[in-house]
Amino acid sequence: MAIISRGFSGRRSAADVKLPPGQYLTTDFPVLSAGPTPHVSLDRWEFTIDDSSKVLKRWNWKSFRELPSETITVDIHCVTRWSKLATSWEGVSLDVLLADAKTDLSYLMFRSYGDYTTNLPLKDVINKKAWIAFKFDGADLAPEHGGPARLLVPHLYFWKSAKWVKGLTLMSHNKPGFWESLGYHIYGDPWREERYSGDE
Ligand SMILES: Nc1nc2c(c(=O)[nH]1)N[C@H]1C(S)=C(S)[C@@H](COP(=O)(O)O)O[C@H]1N2
Ligand SMILES: [Mo]
16 A cells, blocks of 8 residues: 655645645745845844843854754745745744843834844744744855844745844834835735735
8 A cells, every 4th residue: 555644754745735825836045135135244243132222132143153043944935925835944043032031012123234124023923933043954044045144934924034133122012114114014924915014
């Protein structure tokens, strides 16, 4: 009897996959950047958490890389309609980074080198839903894909996964980031097809 178990082979064929509405599968890894790739040297790199008035936490590359990290395999969905399955990353979860930043502020603005920003509710980055990733497919994250480190929030459209991330600001109210100010959806759930601000 030839019974092929999907769980056993660990692979999914296109027929097995349910994609978010309006998405197609790609196997390559398109580069989408609103501006030039900022090149940040590791000895100048830092990641900070602030609340708009003061810096609450700060890591340099060395202290960041000493944090516990994990390998994550996730599907990603770009608002330009490509989806890529089972991408493999290594990163530090936001749970680790936010661990002793006790706060009653429920929104975040992620900030990148090169000035990109994107907003997220705090609840969407905790409980193993978001990481600061520094490896893709076992190799250091390439600069065009956001290296040295990028945000990875796979359950939302990929514009939320800020490349070249340098920190986050805790906020009491939700505020649009770069693409959200230009007409993209404030939240961006691919399963509800929240592409543009008019989409419910
Ligand atoms: N800093 C920064 N992050 C960014 C972007 C950007 O222009 N600048 N583009 C976003 C968009 S629209 C997408 S789809 C993904 C693309 O990531 P990739 O180039 O690694 O595929 O990065 C997101 N993060
Ligand atoms: Mo995108």
